[in-house]
Each structure stands twice: as structure tokens, then as C-alpha cells.
Amino acid sequence: AQSVTQPDARVTVSEGASLQLRCKYSYSGTPYLFWYVQYPRQGLQLLLKYYSGDPVVQGVNGFEAEFSKSNSSFHLRKASVHWSDSAVYFCVVNSGGSNAKLTFGKGTKLSVKS
Amino acid sequence: AQTIHQWPVAEIKAVGSPLSLGCTIKGKSSPNLYWYWQATGGTLQQLFYSITVGQVESVVQLNLSASRPKDDQFILSTEKLLLSHSGFYLCAWSLGWGVQNTLYFGAGTRLSVL
Numbered sequence: 001a002q003s004v005t006q007p008d009a010r011v012t013v014s015e016g017a018s019l020q021l022r023c024k025y026s027y028s029g030t031p032y033l034f035w036y037v038q039y040p041r042q043g044l045q046l047l048l049k050y051y052s053g054d055p056v057v058q059g060v061n062g063f064e065a066e067f068s069k070s071n072s073s074f075h076l077r078k079a080s081v082h083w084s085d086s087a088v089y090f091c092v093v094n095s096g097g098s099n100a101k102l103t104f105g106k107g108t109k110l111s112v113k114s
Numbered sequence: 115a116q117t118i119h120q121w122p123v124a125e126i127k128a129v130g131s132p133l134s135l136g137c138t139i140k141g142k143s144s145p146n147l148y149w150y151w152q153a154t155g156g157t158l159q160q161l162f163y164s165i166t167v168g169q170v171e172s173v174v175q176l177n178l179s180a181s182r183p184k185d186d187q188f189i190l191s192t193e194k195l196l197l198s199h200s201g202f203y204l205c206a207w208s209l210g211w212g213v214q215n216t217l218y219f220g221a222g223t224r225l226s227v228l
Binding site: 105 | 120150156157158159160173204215216217218219220221222
């Protein structure tokens with residue numbers, strides 16, 4: 001069965017600093033990976049997704065993620081964070097099938113200090 | 115553009131009382147629809163999915179039921195709420211199948227059962 005681990009429940013960075021949120025997955029096949037963001041009192045918004053090709057994928061708002069098959073990782077990065085990036089970030093694996101059963105990590109709550 | 119609307123935004127209900135949560139998708143024909151649930155402190159898990167009107171598949175047994183009375187509407191309900199039903203409920207839609215299936219989420223309903 002697939003699983004997703006986000007080892008950091010909370011991350012605090014200063015505005016303008018760089019960011020990396022870690023994600024490790026376990027999946028026997030070729031995964032389809034996502035990062036979603038949940039802003040306060042809102043639903044989930046898609047940041048980026050990866051299935052194949054260039055292991056570095058660009059997303060919205062300056063976010064990017066790098067896929068590593070050897071490390072079973074899909075870390076999210078941003079060169080310079082803004083206070084508005086404060087939110088909860090979820091790493092997600094889609095195992096396929098007709099029900100699109102997504103496996104979510106527990107999320108990393110990012111706080112950006114101004 | 116497609117929109118997804120969930121109602122209500124929040125509910126406070128008594129144990130044993132009935133519940134009905136709704137979700138409407140506009141701008142997409144015959145989407146796949148999903149209900150996800152996030153218990154307080156937990157991760158998101160899929161509860162139900164629907165491929166077409168009148169057909170709903172249960173993924174997790176939580177003494178909840180779901181129905182799809184119209185192509186663009188998905189309802190989550192129960193006749194008797196339990197304390198364990200508290201949490202955050204998200205409706206989502208997608209087109210297509212398989213690992214490349216991307217889900218788009220509503221803003222969610224926060225449910226507190228007292």
C-alpha cells in the first residue's frame with residue numbers, strides 16, 4: 001500500500017528566506033505526485049503535479065518540486081517566501097484506479113515571520 | 115470557468131442529530147465527484163466517490179451516506195451524528211481516470227459534533 005510521510009509538522013521561516021518542505025512516499029509503481037496548499041479557512045488548492053519527465057516541476061506562486069526516484073522523495077521548494085505563503089502544505093500520491101484514491105501526508109504547517 | 119461550492123461553511127450539531135452537507139459543481143459536465151474527510155489532527159481520507167448520477171461508491175465505513183441526485187450535485191448525510199464525525203469535509207471533482215487524475219477541491223465544511 002502507498003504511504004506519504006511529511007516529517008515536519010511545523011516549519012517557521014523568515015520572510016524572504018528560502019524554503020524546503022520534505023516529502024517521502026512509498027509506492028510500488030510509478031506515482032503521480034501532487035502538492036496541495038490549504039490557506040486558513042479555505043479548501044485545498046493545487047500547487048503542482050508530477051508524473052514523468054523533468055524531475056523538477058514548476059508550480060504556481062514561485063513554488064517548485066523535485067522528484068527523486070532513488071530517494072522516493074518529492075520535496076517542495078521556494079527561493080523566497082512571502083508572509084502570504086503561510087498555510088498548510090500537503091504532499092499527495094495518486095495510486096490510480098477509477099476512484100482516484102489519493103493518499104495524503106499529514107501536512108506541514110508553514111509560518112512565515114515578517 | 116468551473117466552480118465548486120460547498121455548504122454550509124460550518125456546522126455545530128448535537129450527537130444523534132441528522133446532518134446534510136452539500137456540494138455543487140458548475141462549468142463541468144459529468145465530473146467524477148468525491149467526498150474527503152479530515153479528522154482533527156488527522157490526515158485527509160476519501161469517503162465516497164461517484165462516477166455518474168445515482169451511483170455512489172463507499173470507500174470508508176463511517177456511518178455516513180452519500181448521494182448524487184443530479185450531475186452537478188453531491189450530498190453527504192447521516193441520520194444520527196457521532197462525536198467521531200467531527201472534522202473537516204471536503205468535496206472534490208475531477209475528469210478522467212488513472213494516476214494522472216487531478217482533483218480540485220471545494221472550500222470545505224467544518225463540522226463540530228457536541
